[in-house]
Amino acid sequence: MKKLLFFFVLLFSIIQIQAQPVPQDSTDLVWSKITDQTLGFYMVKFSNTDSLIVGHGYDYDLFFDAMTGQELRRIPIDNEVFFIKNDSNFIVLNQSRTRFDIYDALSYTIIDSLENDGTIINEYPIIDLSKDGKYLVAPIPRGFRIWDVTSKRIVKTKIFQDEPNLISVGVDNPRFTCDNNKIITQFSKKYFNPNNPNQPITVGNFTVFDFNTLDSIDSYGNHRGFVISKTCKYITYGTGDSDYGVEVYDFNTKQLLWKIPINGPSLTGIEFSPDDKYLVTSPTIQIWDMETGKQTYSYQSGSSNNIDVSHDGKYIINTIGNYLFLWKARFGINTVPVDSEITPQIIYPNPTTGIATIKYQQPFSEITNIFISELNGLLIKTILNNNLEEGIKNIDFNTFDMSSGTYFIKVENAHLSLVFKLIVNK
The missing domain is CATH 2.130.10.10 (YVTN repeat-like/Quinoprotein amine dehydrogenase)
Known part of the structure; x- marks a missing residue:
């Protein structure tokens, strides 16, 4: 409201x-x-x-x-x-x-x-x-x-x-x-x-x-x-x-x-x-x-x-x-x-120096977009944009091409909207 x-x-x-x-x-x-x-x-x-x-x-x-x-x-x-x-x-x-x-x-x-x-x-x-x-x-x-x-x-x-x-x-x-x-x-x-x-x-x-x-x-x-x-x-x-x-x-x-x-x-x-x-x-x-x-x-x-x-x-x-x-x-x-049945929504390791993993519960099988943006919303890169089956997801991605700093990782589909804050240390 x-x-x-x-x-x-x-x-x-x-x-x-x-x-x-x-x-x-x-x-x-x-x-x-x-x-x-x-x-x-x-x-x-x-x-x-x-x-x-x-x-x-x-x-x-x-x-x-x-x-x-x-x-x-x-x-x-x-x-x-x-x-x-x-x-x-x-x-x-x-x-x-x-x-x-x-x-x-x-x-x-x-x-x-x-x-x-x-x-x-x-x-x-x-x-x-x-x-x-x-x-x-x-x-x-x-x-x-x-x-x-x-x-x-x-x-x-x-x-x-x-x-x-x-x-x-x-x-x-x-x-x-x-x-x-x-x-x-x-x-x-x-x-x-x-x-x-x-x-x-x-x-x-x-x-x-x-x-x-x-x-x-x-x-x-x-x-x-x-x-x-x-x-x-x-x-x-x-x-x-x-x-x-x-x-x-x-x-x-x-x-x-x-x-x-x-x-x-x-x-x-x-x-x-x-x-x-x-x-x-x-x-x-x-x-x-x-x-x-x-x-x-x-x-x-x-x-x-x-x-x-x-x-x-x-x-x-x-x-x-x-x-x-x-x-x-x-x-x-x-x-x-x-x-015990609830899946945590986390990103680890965080801070990260290279490979990181997003863990979350996908409620339905559907097209899902996962991407990295700056804090002002500017898109950095897409991690994936395709159909994901429902269930617990562990999505790996790399940050080797990213500068040190703080970013948003976003998970978006018709039934879900998650935002994670990621710190990259080089």
Whole structure:
């Protein structure tokens, strides 16, 4: 659902190869929908009553009937939609990023707006509406701003003052806690480095601000992104680790509870069930039990760009390229093999000086592309691009013709998307 997932999710979605739609004979699948959004969607979400689904494209926001998949309307805006007043209205940032407009959800026309003073909201902003719908928060240059949705007025603005050697301040992914007493943001500062002018010093963390005073009162360790669970019982981090890409913490004590054995660089979504008993991850949609830390269900969903869980916990929506898929949520069902039957997804030796091996589980017999790229997505070389039988795979490849450095190894087919980080030492 959330762009959060962080800015790296958007980047990865752009550089990864788009998977083809999954077979449509799955008993889990409710409906699928192809759209004209050739660039795909950067976010998908349910409305508050679960009657609508919004696909946030790069040209339009598309509104669909949740039960049938029928497109109802589209508006020429590519910013996130926030439903209010039992879905009778929604709020969305205008294209110039200067004003939040309020729409009538039946006529899809602007009927009002939140107060604005001309301040431009940050580019590609991650915005949050409090769980009770009372407040909206958005990042602005060098800070963030809060609106009262009922009065439509600006109620608080936090601006970070200048400091010696300070180059820039970054504020992103602001999130209200469940009681609205705090706001957590992904926060960073970049400083000029007098000892090495070409390498600025960057410091960052997830900073907690008091809602009333806007003072910094706490912090969480820095990671690639975070998601707070529905009841604020947990906070999860995207780590980027190839073996354990998600970490789950107790929100109040900050105690590490468990790590999810999922490929971090390919992670595109983290969502919780409404009761916080289950966690849902993508690109392959998988369900995890929050008490045991074990995977309980895995869908034949293909490689999702983003996901969301309905508020009633009955459905999961995902997108693959310009397709949308609605699935039955299989919470409380365990069809996953025991640990001894799960094949690890690893690359070894890593770092490597010559021959390395990729080990993973091929779920279906199909054309598979395995290739090496630079961190910016530039293709270095193809390891293979042909049909592979299902089963455990051990793919050897050489790095003799590669320079020392860090690379991505990518495994792509219609049902799988894996990314490994490889270090080459010569």
